[in-house]
Amino acid sequence: MNKLNISIIGVPMDHGQNRRGVDMGPSAIRYAGVVERIESLGHTVTDEGDILIGPADGTVEYATNMRNLKAITDASTALGDKVHEVAEAGNFPLVLGGDHSIAIGTLSGISERHENLGVIWYDAHADMNTSDTSPSGNIHGMPLAASFGLGHEQLTHIRGYSPKVKPENIVIIGARSVDPGERQLIKELGIRVYSMHEIDKMGMSAVIEDTLRYLKEERKTDAVHLSLDLDGIDPIYTPGVGTPVPGGISYRESHLAMEMLHDAGIITSAEFVEVNPILDEKNRTADVAVALMGSLFGEKLL
Numbered sequence: 165m166n167k168l169n170i171s172i173i174g175v176p177m178d179h180g181q182n183r184r185g186v187d188m189g190p191s192a193i194r195y196a197g198v199v200e201r202i203e204s205l206g207h208t209v210t211d212e213g214d215i216l217i218g219p220a221d222g223t224v225e226y227a228t229n230m231r232n233l234k235a236i237t238d239a240s241t242a243l244g245d246k247v248h249e250v251a252e253a254g255n256f257p258l259v260l261g262g263d264h265s266i267a268i269g270t271l272s273g274i275s276e277r278h279e280n281l282g283v284i285w286y287d288a289h290a291d292m293n294t295s296d297t298s299p300s301g302n303i304h305g306m307p308l309a310a311s312f313g314l315g316h317e318q319l320t321h322i323r324g325y326s327p328k329v330k331p332e333n334i335v336i337i338g339a340r341s342v343d344p345g346e347r348q349l350i351k352e353l354g355i356r357v358y359s360m361h362e363i364d365k366m367g368m369s370a371v372i373e374d375t376l377r378y379l380k381e382e383r384k385t386d387a388v389h390l391s392l393d394l395d396g397i398d399p400i401y402t403p404g405v406g407t408p409v410p411g412g413i414s415y416r417e418s419h420l421a422m423e424m425l426h427d428a429g430i431i432t433s434a435e436f437v438e439v440n441p442i443l444d445e446k447n448r449t450a451d452v453a454v455a456l457m458g459s460l461f462g463e464k465l466l
């Protein structure tokens with residue numbers, strides 16, 4: 165198997181939503197043994213430490229309908245610079261969240277090096293609101309829209325360019341809570357979504373086969389980023405998330421998905437987000453995150 169140089173970047177960010185504790189996600193994932201788990205598979209792992217996160221700006225700003233826009237803009241830029249630096253050095257960026265707003269920064273760092281980046285968004289949500297459609301003002305519900313250029317300019321133009329990804333290069337897996345504005349965008353832009361309905365009906369194996377065929381053969385992507393929100397998985401397995409939605413992807417289905425992505429050798433960067441140890445039970449959610457990383461990086465039973 166292909167051995168990688170993996171750079172871990174922690175992002176203790178909680179400004180993208182309003183439940184405290186998700187800033188401790190990177191610590192919880194480290195405590196769950198992420199470095200040892202991946203090293204045991206023969207990869208070289210460097211822990212780059214954490215991105216510095218500034219203080220919250222306050223409540224949802226009336227003018228923008230966004231919470232903590234400045235703090236998130238600054239952190240996204242710093243994260244993007246770091247991700248770009250490690251990718252330029254030939255390393256695989258593995259970003260640990262933190263709430264899902266950090267994907268704006270991660271994608272800003274990755275996409276500069278690729279003409280035709282693909283993104284797999286493993287999540288209960290579409291995270292495709294803009295400041296105009298968001299019901300909450302929470303930026304963790306906006307990163308995907310920002311990445312294809314919709315929303316407030318400060319979010320869409322992190323590191324000075326936009327868009328980061330074409331809407332037709334995105335595959336969402338696990339969706340079961342989608343807001344009206346997001347539903348409209350999905351239809352208008354023809355974004356590929358495997359909701360829980362398709363996962364139930366087709367099975368995860370066919371969903372991933374389809375996804376691989378679509379991104380490789382149809383879209384001819386030159387790199388694929390995996391953005392995995394732990395709330396994509398059913399909260400019976402991952403209770404430590406801020407916006408749990410019942411009826412999610414199972415533990416085994418998630419492992420199968422990661423194993424198939426590994427075998428396809430298609431993933432070139434990844435992030436695992438929304439682990440909130442304060443809402444968790446005995447660090448189970450971080451344990452699941454690390455176990456899934458094990459499968460993504462090549463763990464096999466025999």
Ligand SMILES: NC(=[NH2+])NCCC[C@H](N)C(=O)O
Binds near residue numbers: 265300304305341
């Ligand atoms: N990354 C997440 N957990 N996002 C949840 C978003 C929830 C809701 N759609 C919102 O915009 O507020």
Ligand SMILES: [Mn+2]
Binds near residue numbers: 396
């Ligand atoms: Mn989510």
Ligand SMILES: [Mn+2]
Binds near residue numbers: 264287289393
């Ligand atoms: Mn999300």
